[in-house]
Amino acid sequence: MLNVSCQSTDDTKKNLAYVDYVYPQLDSENSRWFFFSSACRPFGMVNLSPDTEIDGAWGSGYRYKVDTIKGFSHIHAWQLSGISVMPIDLKKIDEKSLYKDYYSSFDHAKEKVSPGYHKLYLDRYDIDVELTSTKRVGFHRYHYNSDNGAILINLSGQLGPSKIVEGSLTQIEPRVLEGELTNAPTRRRPKSTKVFFRIVFDRDIREISTLKGGGKFLVKLNESKGQVKMKVALSYTSLKNAKFNLDQELPHWDFDQIVEESRSEWNQLLGRIKVKGGSHEQVQRFYTDLWHALQGRRTISDANGYYPDNTTDTFKIKQLPLSKNGKPLFDHYNSDSFWGAQWTINTLWQLVYPEIAEAFVKSLLQYYKDGGMVPRGPSGGNYTYVMTGASSTPFIIGAYQKGIRGFDFEMAYEALKKNHMPGGIMDKAGYEHKTKLGGGLNYYIGQGYVPYPIPEGKFGYHQNGPSLTLEYAYQDWCLAQFAKALGKQEDYDYFMTRSKNYKNVFDPTTGWVRPKNQMGEWLEPYDPYKHGAGFSEANGAQNTWFVPHDLEGLAQLMGGNDKAIAKLNHQFEEAKKLGFTIGTSIDQEHHPEYSRIPINYGNQPSIQTAFIFQHLGRPDLTQYWVSQVVKTVYEELSTDRGYNGDEDQGLMGSLAVLMKIGLFQMTGTELNPVYQITGSSFNRIEIELNKDYYEGKRIVIEVENNGEENCYIKSANFNNNGMKSYTLDHEQLVGGGTLKLEMSSKPK
Template sequence: MKRLLFALFLFLSTTVFCQQQADLANPLVGTIKPRFDFFAAASLPYGMVALSPDTHHGDLWNAGYRYNDGYILNFSHIHNTQTAGIPVMPVVGTCKALQGLEASKSTLNHQGEIAKPGYHKILLQDYGITAELTSSQRAGFHRYTFPAAREAHIIMDLTAALGPVQMLRGYASKKSDREIEGYSVMAPTFRRKKNCTVYFVARFSKPFDKINFWKSSADSSVKELVNGDMTDDSKAGVYASYYNLKQGEQILLQVGISFVSMENARMNLDKEIPNWNFDAAVANAKSAWNDYLGRIEVSGGTRRQQVKFYTDLMHTAIGRRISEDVNGAYTDNSGATPVVRYVPLTAKGNPSYHFMDADGLWGSQWNLNILWPMVYPEYGNDLASTFLTYYKNTGTMARTSWGGQECYVMVGDQTVPLLAALLQTHRATFNKEEAFAGAYKNGFPGGIRDRAGYESGPSPKGGGIDWYIKYKYVPFEIRFRGDGFHRGGAAMTLEYAYQDWCIANMAKSLGKNENYDLFMRRSAYWKNIYDASSGYMRPKDTLGNWLTPFEPVGTSTSGGHATPGFIESNSAIYSYYVPQDVKGLIQAMGGQSAFVEKLEESFKSAIPSGFAAEHGEHWAARVDYDNQPGCHLAHLFSHAGEPWKTQYWVRQVKEATFGDTTTTVGYRGDEDQGQMGGLSVLMAVGLFDVQGLADVNPTLEITSPIFDKITFHLPGKKTFVIQTTSPAEKDNTYIQSVMLNGKPLNNFEFPFSAFANGGSIKINLGPQPNKTWGTNILDKGSVRSSN
């Protein structure tokens, strides 16, 4: 009996602790001015459905659920970078659905609001309706508690513009007195060039007293109700009406979605939400989030630090979303007409990987590419497999996937660093030979590096890979070539050189020595745009002349997001974009002392800005943790022989840039697809890798964690534990000593394999730098210095 009681105690203790992770995460952080895809309470990790209120539409940025707005316009089911759909709005009184979303809005009232991963509760003040939301992976679940009302309505405006998306057409039809089905056709956007259709099946817990459909009038100037049980129009919608509701009466609504068909939307709903038990659905969603967040357990630190940690970790699971159905079906919209294809199923009948609706991976080598192999390899492999599926379907490995289409976000081959990280950490589950073939093709004309940002035409020139091969750098004139965006030749040169190094390491691991030599030589092309006279990377034209005049940091006359020759940044930041050869960069910049002095002056100058530029003014910064190109800067001090300065500046950035937990700040800028959340997580646990784990023998770099104990639950039921000790009530910024698996460690980095195999690190922290710790250099053979 004692043994049984003890086991029960352990179970309950574990359950209570696991619940804390989802309870600590706060989806409302940073929601004053979010992206449309930023807020996600009623969703699952990577879920197709992200059910939440919308208070503002019209763009990707500064849209969706904005905490300080005055009104709620609707609740919608899809919040992704370039896809949206299926808005719902419950009201009481006269229905104004035909007048648009604004006519049915309700005052936004945060009193009693609860927003946690998997659940959102909020009051529609003008109607006295309490709305509760949760979801499964592919279906939304609403519970509306009504006041006493002579009439009430649940509106679905199928052609309303949502976030950055306009709708071309909507369709809905009545299937029974509890169910309707339909779809919305999304118009192309600047970034997603083709239509995209989302299908739905909506079920009501209470038979509606009346169902009303609308369409555009004969002259298309207004909307009008239609006779019959369906609508199919450019201005289409439906609302279910209920009469004489009692005080406290509840109506539940379930909405299954699919990007393939209405039949699949019904199948998704039947499989994932088989009953009307709303509370059980909330518990399932919370359990899914606890499983995800609980892979890293932290103790110690302040409550604010714990809240921010699990909020950051939550954000890593909402920037990309699955788009295949429960039977593996997905829509491939990469050709002339959409084609339904299937992800292979496992022996248990589940998709063997998730086909993702995913933004690009520009800069993810300094955040998600590290975190995924560490703790979440299946999610990294889902994304890698998605982009490799494009290679199978189209012949070119993708860098974006929106609505089943490659949309060419940003520049370069951003998938390669992820493939290399998964391969080198032995986490890859994709076909490695196929991955190398796709990466190799993209490294030459005819691959994805032909294309600049969003350059989707049949004859792309803006990527400049042909010039990169011809001149051994991308000339400044690329800005006048092609019709894409982000045509910064110096930035392209640096990014391509790093990506070439990733391909080289893939080749080495796969025994392709000739390919290794080729791409390793190309990885040194950064040297061709380094101007020793100025000490900066500098754009160069096709004749080999330096750009004149040249400014490392822009001025108000620079215009755009970047200085000439760079991408959403400037030379002062991009000059450190040589992760494949940090040692060579340090030498080029005058050696360790000169390198450290120059970099530290940049950090000191960035203190007033909180180490982050205003979004859209990246040209003005010397340090900018609002954007990807400089996310590794604070970690470079370790490579220059002064790891205590990395410890100091990482801690400063973590607090000033990523430490806030209010609705106002949170990330001091654009939390891009969870990348800044991922970086903040790595800073909090004190692990990183400047090279993005893409080396043949990858390592993890150590900085000072902010928690007393961190437990990583790894694949294969292994654990890795970081424990810290520090003087009570004193600053704990600096590492005094480290023990790895019981043995002293005097390197600032250690093999990734030692982490992946499970083990422990004990870190003694203190208020003063120990300038003798971490100065030994880990011998990794000739790979790192081969440039």
């Protein structure tokens, strides 16, 4: 556990910038490959950081308790990695065994990490290492204590999620190297992905040699003693574009300037939300959560707009639309799934960072133009079919309904409708690359539910009939709202009818959503607390509540609002005994006790449940359980916990931010979407609004009588108008103003 001061943040004599509060090592003992990236710009192509574990997508990258550096690699992305380097001192190592023995220990006491910057000391070589980056160029600064300095460049072997193959390196000038490598296919990313790079040193190269086994290159430098700088520019399209990215983004050698520019960029984004009140540790955790909300998803397009299109049988290099001055109108992205994003980044980005939300919408639609489908999670310019359903549907529609409309929304509707029909992405279950049988969409349309098991057999991951039925029903409801907004009444009626299909997997005799086979027979025996038995990354107790679009309808199936509230409240009381999560990491998801938890805030399927009470007439229970989850799951600064499960590229960080500022959306895709008001972790919150999208300048939330026990809203007013319900619609909120809350230790 990191020990930090509990000094109130109202004491401003430290004058800390927002970026100074971020604690990047949070939960880093449980990292995934893309979880931790220190020397990185927001959504950067380059994600430069040290690697202590390199085997597999899970449990790899920077793992805090592992004390050995195995390289500094430049890509930490969903199903992608690439170009690992290691500065060494040849005087301290046997060059003959260098290809298999070049790792070095390091000490956290000599380490400094902040967004955009990483510094540490390699014990074995007596070398100080500093890392920073632009969006597409990694920048290294080493301090050697001898003239035997060299760089080992690794272009082979397992590196995180990918096996790196076909690595090559060529010297083209006295100080310049060029090369490429290939990310071999994985079970999640079905096609290979090339990475091109250009390396430039601030001094001449004395010699390059290929080490035994191939794929590893030793670069010896002239006059290495003292400070040495190296730039590494990337491109997914060509060597020419790697050079363009370098020339465009880093034409100079001022390392400190790039550190400061990166710091400034992060600070500007983090500073869109300003918090006061609460302890120093709470503010650190808040800005760390917000940093996570802007991490993980990566740029794959070059500075001139060229990008890799791997969506069809033939690989192509294409160019994004350009402005009149020749600049790309948006970036193209590599991204894990938007599964669960309807309760996390959808709300946060579309309110606070609408320009980011719009860029991602445009990128998703570019995949549709190229390959005919909007992806769930693309990697290397290709579909991966990660997770299930059409999880990008709520993201795109939510942007439209909130007035973010700098895209062709008629084409967007066409694309999303195609995804929801036979032949679209709903047909495919997780990682189902070559068939379209695992998603069970034909059964969902024909019989009103996806059976479990799928009669045709196992064709992919997550072929869980009840989960698929619930997910499709919600996403159909979202699409119906889009149809209504565009005046497509027939489509509206059709998808609204489909959105009621969730009722077909609700078993009134048990009161739970329950697996049902093709013949209409309920699964026997049925245990609603058994993890994975018909449910994707959840159990039946958790997943039963996945009906965000018709909670009152669900409650009626349970016997009415009072019975539904009592049932859910009991689940929370039981979940509290286990800390509301499946332990401290997703590795414990199949633990015999943790897997049976009735509500899990360590993964996406049930993270909306605390907000259901308010929809059923009990806002006090929403306020209470939100406060309990925040202080149990999303507080503290520690390397061994933080998100207590699966932080999928900013989803849990976003949820933590929303719960702490007290704004949440259950559906997010209706006309003029509604925000629930739930109280706040801080005495004052100020949200700066983007003037290019919203009329208001800022949203201010002022909380009176705040405190750990005072979790209930006694009174609320917005712009001096009293509020009977603790909700605000989007137009009200982005018009700007002040929300004042008076808190109490007793429910109203």
